[in-house]
Structures are given as C-alpha cells and as structure tokens.
Amino acid sequence: MxxxxxxxxxxxxxxxxxxxxxxxxxxxxxxxxxxxxxxxxxxxxxxxxxxxxxxxxxxxxxxxxxxxxxxxxxxxxxxxxxxxxxxxxxxxxxxxxxxxxxxxxxxxxxxxxxxxxxxxxxxxxxxxxxxxxxxxxxxxxxxxxxxxxxxxxxxxxxxxxxxxxxxxxxxxxxxxxxxxxxxxxxxxxxxxxxxPALVPLTFAGAPLEEMAALAGTAVEGAVACGRARFRDGLLFTHRGLSGPSVLQASSYWREGEAVAIDLAAGAEVGASLAAERRRAGRVAPATALARLVPERVARAAVARAGLRGTLADQGNAALARLNAAVHDWQVVPQGTEGYRTAExxxxxxxxxxxxxxxxxxxxxxxxxxxxxxxxxxxxxxxxxxxxxxxxxxxxxxxx
The missing domain is CATH 3.50.50.60 (FAD/NAD(P)-binding domain)
Known part of the structure; x- marks a missing residue:
C-alpha cells in the first residue's frame, strides 16, 4: 500500500x-x-x-x-x-x-x-x-x-x-x-x-436469589466500597445490582471486597420502627418497614434479619438487626457485567x-x-x- x-x-x-x-x-x-x-x-x-x-x-x-x-x-x-x-x-x-x-x-x-x-x-x-x-x-x-x-x-x-x-x-x-x-x-x-468501570455488579448464591426476586425494583439507596460512598438510585436486576449508586461504586470495587448497601438512604429505620413499636406494637415489621421502602424490599429485609411475629415481639437487638439489614447490607459481588455494559x-x-x-x-x-x-x-x-x-x-x- x-x-x-x-x-x-x-x-x-x-x-x-x-x-x-x-x-x-x-x-x-x-x-x-x-x-x-x-x-x-x-x-x-x-x-x-x-x-x-x-x-x-x-x-x-x-x-x-x-x-x-x-x-x-x-x-x-x-x-x-x-x-x-x-x-x-x-x-x-x-x-x-x-x-x-x-x-x-x-x-x-x-x-x-x-x-x-x-x-x-x-x-x-x-x-x-x-x-x-x-x-x-x-x-x-x-x-x-x-x-x-x-x-x-x-x-x-x-x-x-x-x-x-x-x-x-x-x-x-x-x-x-x-x-x-x-x-x-x-x-x-x-x-x-x-x-470495566461504571458497570453493574453481579452476585451469586443467597444474595443473588434475593436480588433476582426483587428484579425491577428501585430504591433511593447508597453503596459504599471502602472509603467511597455514593447515594443515588439503586436498581435490583436478575444478575445483581445496577443504578447510579452501584455504577459509581463499581469504579472503586475490587474482586473479593464487600460492598455495603443502604436500601433506605436518608431514612431512620431503627428509630422509626422503635417509635412504631411504642405506638402500635401489633403491626408486622414488614408492614411498618414498607412505609419507608418498597413492600418487596421490606419483606426481604425482614426475612434476612430473621424477625418473626409483630413489632411488639421484637426486642432492641432484633430491631438493630433489621436496621442493619436495611442500612448496612454487607455483600461480596461475584463480579461485574464486564465491558459489555460498562460505560x-x-x-x-x-x-x-x-x-x-x-x-x-x-x-x-x-x-x-x-x-x-x-x-x-x-x-x-x-x-x-x-x-x-x-x-x-x-x-x-x-x-
């Protein structure tokens, strides 16, 4: 040539x-x-x-x-x-x-x-x-x-x-x-x-089962990876998590590290549930929590925290577990969706x-x-x- x-x-x-x-x-x-x-x-x-x-x-x-x-x-x-x-x-x-x-x-x-x-x-x-x-x-x-x-x-x-x-x-x-x-x-x-960066995170095992069951549900959430924390939309998918907060955190995440998921950024779940327990203790925890997050997310968090019965049946330790299940869900991604969807x-x-x-x-x-x-x-x-x-x-x- x-x-x-x-x-x-x-x-x-x-x-x-x-x-x-x-x-x-x-x-x-x-x-x-x-x-x-x-x-x-x-x-x-x-x-x-x-x-x-x-x-x-x-x-x-x-x-x-x-x-x-x-x-x-x-x-x-x-x-x-x-x-x-x-x-x-x-x-x-x-x-x-x-x-x-x-x-x-x-x-x-x-x-x-x-x-x-x-x-x-x-x-x-x-x-x-x-x-x-x-x-x-x-x-x-x-x-x-x-x-x-x-x-x-x-x-x-x-x-x-x-x-x-x-x-x-x-x-x-x-x-x-x-x-x-x-x-x-x-x-x-x-x-x-x-x-890949600015990319959805994928999961396996029990976390994926819960996420896949919630696929299509979005919350105002936050994702933390090390010292980096991003508050924005979070979306459950059939493969794991997406949404702006997840994409941001993905740039900082490395294989084997856990990420901390907050499913109700800005809400005071522990304090709200404690107040609801005093006011109307016979309500189910998932019902009370569903006032702060989507109902399916509430039910999944209650199940992960292992709560049974009504709010009146829950001690402070149980409410603390539920608060952590919502505000500090620690999970280890299996990986990312890769260059196929990375921005x-x-x-x-x-x-x-x-x-x-x-x-x-x-x-x-x-x-x-x-x-x-x-x-x-x-x-x-x-x-x-x-x-x-x-x-x-x-x-x-x-x-």
Whole structure:
C-alpha cells in the first residue's frame, strides 16, 4: 500500500467526543486535519449516552473536585486540561451552536433535545473548520516517529502528528477495540491495568436469589466500597445490582471486597420502627418497614434479619438487626457485567508518560493520547465527557 501524499499535518484516530473535538481545534488552527474511524457513523457513544440525551458535562467539574472525582494512578494529572478548557468553556461553544441544556441532580447537564444533535453539531463544526472526516476506515497501527505512517484497511496515511482518541474497551458492540493500547505499546508508551468501570455488579448464591426476586425494583439507596460512598438510585436486576449508586461504586470495587448497601438512604429505620413499636406494637415489621421502602424490599429485609411475629415481639437487638439489614447490607459481588455494559474503561495509557499540557507522549514527540484511552476515569454524570472535551481541546491546541 502506498503512502498518501501530501502528508496530513494531523491525523486523529477516533471520531468520538475527544477525537471530534481535537480535530475541530486542530483544523481551526489551520492544520490539515483528517479524522478517521472504523465505525460507519461518528459519535456513536455520544448518541446512546444519557438515554439518548447525552450528559454533556457537569457543573461540579471544578479545580477543587478534580483529584477526588477523576480516578487515575495520578489523579492530579487531569487538572491541567480540565482547568484550561472548563465546563463553562464547553457550554459557551455548545450554546453558540444553538443547543440548549437542562440540569438534573448533582450538576449534571443534558442536551435539551437529543444526543444526535450533539453529534451533528460536532460534525458540522469539524467540516466548517476545514477538517476531513473519513468513516468505515479501520486502523491497524501507527509506525514511525514523526512523520508517522498510519496503517489502515483503506491504505497508508502519512501524518506529522497523530492524536489517538480510540477510546477503551467498553461496549464492544459499538466497535470498541484495543487499538489505542496496541499503538501505545508499539511505541513504548506504558499502560496501567484496565478494567470495566461504571458497570453493574453481579452476585451469586443467597444474595443473588434475593436480588433476582426483587428484579425491577428501585430504591433511593447508597453503596459504599471502602472509603467511597455514593447515594443515588439503586436498581435490583436478575444478575445483581445496577443504578447510579452501584455504577459509581463499581469504579472503586475490587474482586473479593464487600460492598455495603443502604436500601433506605436518608431514612431512620431503627428509630422509626422503635417509635412504631411504642405506638402500635401489633403491626408486622414488614408492614411498618414498607412505609419507608418498597413492600418487596421490606419483606426481604425482614426475612434476612430473621424477625418473626409483630413489632411488639421484637426486642432492641432484633430491631438493630433489621436496621442493619436495611442500612448496612454487607455483600461480596461475584463480579461485574464486564465491558459489555460498562460505560467506560478504567486505566489505560499511563499519565506519567504524557505531558498534561499537550497530551503528548514524552518519549514520542508528535504522538498524543486523549479521552478514554488515557488512565483518567471520571465519576458518572458528565465527568467523562468533560474529560473528552478538555483533553481533546488541549491536544488540538498543541499540534
């Protein structure tokens, strides 16, 4: 296969959030820019995100919160990019394009219309900036050290600089591959271990039997894993647990560790049941508890706590067991649902090998890594999209 002539100033690998944003920025600076992707459509993960509405950013991506809310071997690495192109900077561009947003809980901002409108905006801006978008082109590798040769199934492409925005391993049905990691290895850029993140937890044995019997039931819950605790919705499934609080905790969970489940976050179960015992002791514990949680959840918790009879029959120790069954259910997950349903990939290109001001590999001038392929993973709720915008902008500014 021959090499394309003349060479591109910049070739961006990946037409997702980070890749499109990087391509726009590079092209606006007068660079001859090509963005390529193996998918037939650009921005597929944008399109399916947020239930088709796309959680574009989060207002709480502030300098003080970044090290806490972005997981990485070096949590402070993300500070540079996220501080230079902030959520407000992104929103200024978003609004200038005629798009509007709605705010949900915890600072989460969603596109007011549809996620496909976000994709259309990015593709439109890419074209307006003068960049070329080439889809259905599978990347096989990158060779050389500036200029680079990008090997694809559509021929070789020469590039002075390459931005790798190929994402991680999550949601393989959307075309996710390990090509970004293979490119890094081929150039001696180290990687950290990768694993599914923001993913439902699976269980086995007695916990699974109880969870499966409650499948489809949701509560306002909280999940704690080590020192990390997240309060939000919790959903029982046929395989275990899902919902925002579970997805958040999954990024911190490791095999063999227990998680603590609170099935009634914000409620005072022990005090409420003690008061009910004094007022109307002949009521069944499950009936009283069902005023605080769904009835099926109440019955399952009472059975797990081993209570029999009425509230009047329960001593303080029995009520303490029921309180713990609701507020501190200690269970050990069997695993996760894996990359099939994981929203992101934890780990990736080691940040120690990258310049945070440019996202360029320190040992390979001209080779940049942005977005999910890098060992930076944000919390649920728009943090990962903001990392894509910010890291893509930084790379586009530096090529």
């Amino acid at each position: 021959g090499t394309a002539h003349p060479p591109w100033d910049v070739v961006v690998l990946g037409a997702g959030a980070a890749g499109l944003y990087a391509g726009i920025e590079a092209a606006r600076r007068g660079r001859r820019c090509l963005v390529i992707d193996g998918a037939r459509k650009p921005g597929e993960k944008i399109r399916i995100s947020g239930g088709g509405r796309c959680n574009v950013t989060n207002l709480n991506v502030a300098r003080a919160t970044i090290p806490e809310r972005f997981l990485s071997r070096n949590p402070r690495f993300a500070l540079s990019a996220l501080s230079r192109h902030t959520a407000r900077d992104f929103l200024a561009r978003f609004e200038a394009a005629g798009l509007s947003w709605t705010e949900k809980a915890l600072g989460q901002l969603f596109c007011a219309t549809f996620a496909r409108d976000v994709v259309a905006w990015l593709v439109r801006d890419l074209a307006a900036a003068g960049a070329t978008l080439r889809l259905g082109t599978v990347v096989h590798g990158v060779e050389g050290a500036g200029p680079f040769t990008v090997r694809t199934d559509g021929g070789d492409m020469a590039a002075a600089r390459v931005i790798v925005a190929t994402g991680g391993l999550s949601i393989p049905k959307m075309g996710a591959t390990d090509i970004g990691y293979r490119i890094a290895r081929a150039h001696g850029v180290p990687l950290t271990d990768t694993r 992101v990939t934890l780990g990736g290109v080691d940040t120690d090998a990258l310049d945070p001001r440019t996202m360029e590999a320190r040992a390979v001038p001209g080779l940049h890594f942005v977005g999910e392929v890098v060992d930076v993973t944000g919390w649920l709720g728009g943090y990962n999209f903001q990392w894509a915008w910010s890291s893509g902008w930084v790379a586009g500014q530096s090529v």
